[in-house]
Amino acid sequence: MDIKAQSLYSELQSLARQASLDSSQAQPLVTNPSSQNFGDMLKQALDNVNELQFDSRNKQVAFEMGDKSLSLVDVMVAKEKSGIAFEATVQVRNKVMEAYKQIMNMPV
Secondary structure, three states, X not given: OOOOHHHHHHHHHHHXXXXXOOHXXXXXXXXXXXXXHXXXXXXXXXXXXXXXXXXXXXXXXXXHOOOOOOOHHHHHHHHHHHHHHHHHHHHHHHHHHHHHHHHHOOOO
């Protein structure tokens, strides 16, 4: 289930504003463009982590097959880069889930 908290919150605020105004002063619903930008940024970051992991795996396989253009140092640096990127992604996911749980436990 994909819930976009920011867009849901902004939509609820717009509905509350509309309810407080009379029908002649009602404003149309406006979505928050920053939530779309955050989604794009998050997708780009995940694609970057995925690319680092594929690069690391390809270098590892090429080195194991005897590619003389790669050194063990190149393979280990690529492996560490992908590992650090993955760990950072996991930490961001944990913080997002923690924030989501706090928001869901807020009284309305």
